[in-house]
Amino acid sequence: MTHRIEATPNPRERHNLSRKERSNMDQNNDWYERYSPSLPDGARAPKRREPRGVRIPALIAFMLVAAMLGGVLGGLYTRVYVSEQLSSFSAQQQAEFSALSATEADNSGASLSTSVSGSFASSYSKAQIIELTAPSVVGIDIYATVSGYGSRFSGGNNESQQVQSGSGSGIILTSDGYIITCRHVVNGAETIKVILNDDTEYEATLIGSDSRSDLAVIKINATGLTPATLGDSDMLTVGEDVIAIGNPLGELRGTATSGIISALSREVTVENTDMTLIQTDAAISPGNSGGGLFNASGSLIGIVNAKASSSNSEGLGFAIPVSSVKTIISNLIDHGYVLGRAYLGVYTQDVTLSTGSSDGSNRNGNGLFGNFFGSAISSVQIAQVVTGSAADAAGLKAGDLILKIDDMDITSNTVLAAAISAYNAGDTVTLTIQRDGSQLTLNVTFGEYKPAEQ
Incomplete structure (x- = not known):
């Protein structure tokens, strides 16, 4: 069987055909009905169909409302969730802190418990x-x-x-x-x-x-x-x-x-x-x-x-x-004591004495208190020297007046204690003293303070 194939005419050439020829062609080719800009005489144009679906402005409004509701609900949920997590973390942190302190104390015996860095440095109420x-x-x-x-x-x-x-x-x-x-x-x-x-x-x-x-x-x-x-x-x-x-x-x-x-x-x-x-x-x-x-x-x-x-x-x-x-x-x-504390080894008392010279010496030889009409000065007098102490080794004696430690004037027991506290055991200093109206200088090497030497 032989099939006849005809070429589809150009749409512009359709206007040159007779009405009968166009009608015959249309019966064999529905392309014309769908795509031709021209309709046969008396033919009714098909009604335009309205697009279906949601209008764009309405869709945008709906999306905005949904986004706002989602943001509010999401924010509330996030707040509750974060609050629960922080409360849980705080309780866990406190429990770990207490457990750490107890563990350190039990494991260390007499050792001291010290704080640690990291999360344990956080603040508590x-x-x-x-x-x-x-x-x-x-x-x-x-x-x-x-x-x-x-x-x-x-x-x-x-x-x-x-x-x-x-x-x-x-x-x-x-x-x-x-x-x-x-x-x-x-x-x-x-x-x-x-x-x-x-x-x-x-x-x-x-x-x-x-x-x-x-x-x-x-x-x-x-x-x-x-x-x-x-x-x-x-x-x-x-x-x-x-x-x-x-x-x-x-x-x-x-x-x-x-x-x-x-x-x-x-x-x-x-x-x-x-x-x-x-x-x-x-x-x-x-x-x-x-x-x-x-x-x-x-x-x-x-x-x-x-x-x-x-x-x-x-x-x-x-x-x-x-x-x-x-x-x-x-x-x-x-x-039972602090290692390395300087110790002199004397018992002292505060005294106020008069002297005929400004340097504290009694050049008039009128006894311990010098000239009655001299100026008054404050000093420290040794009442007792501890046997075997640094003072004993340096040759200090009861009755000596301690005038200076190095360049520091000694005017009271408080000043003497403060001066000694500035040194450590083993340090050597120069003491200026007054003995029998004459000034002497002695080198003293501090010993170490121990409770038995009080």
Whole structure:
């Protein structure tokens, strides 16, 4: 069978065909109906169909509303989720912090627990800080024996009795009972009692003390205690939040007061000793001495030891920077004294004498006090020389007046102690003394201070 194939005429040539020819062609080729711009005479143009679907402005409005709703709902969900995550992290962090402190204390025995860097340096709320640190702070009561209770006239037996003579605070250093406090709190005590945060009482033993740093370590027979975590006071900045916890007035154990670091490296004289201390505006009262100053991560950064006593001052409390005394604390625990402290080995007394010359010598030879009408000067007189001490080896004698240590004038026992504290055991100095109206110079090599030589 033979198929006939005809070429499709050009649409422009359709207008040259007769109506009959166009009709016959259209019956065989529907392309014309669909694409030809011209219609046969009398033919009806097909109706234009309206596009279906959503109009573009409506679609845009719908998308904007959906985006706004999605943003609001997403923001609410994100806020709730982040809040839950932060709360969970804070609780986990606190638990890890407590576990770390307990683990370090249990594993180290008498060693000191120190803070760590990283996430544990984060801040806690004040309530959390107090909850973490309050069990590490104790109250201390001091007792001394007083005689004469009762009277023969009143029927009493005139017996001696121990009475409370002072109080203060302390900080637990180890889980087995080592406690740090201020030397001036326990100095001269016959009996020391420690009251824990849970009101449990123990009698304490003095392990060692150091007058230069105003620190003392005592020990109670207990286990499972909560030691403080020692922080880094060298990293403090003025304005940083702190909390002081102690035993104000000797009656209000566990009292917490808050403030800021008001100043660093303050030069303050405490118990006739020049010290470099942290200043804070946290409320400090008598009885707070030996208590703790804690930073925002719950680490011990200061040991409270002084406050301004003037009626014109408010918010002036001071604390010993803990980083400056970590070695001292360890020495007191391990040895009962601080290694390397210079020791002269004399007992002295303040004297005021008159002299006929401005250099302190008695050239008129009228005895120890020189010319009655001479000018008065203050000095230190040796009352006793300790046998075998540095002073004994240098040839110092009772009755000698100590006028100078190197180039520093010695006018009182306080000045003498401050001068000696500037040296270490093994250092050699030149002492200028007066003996029998004449000045002498002696070279003295300091020994090492030990409690047995007190």
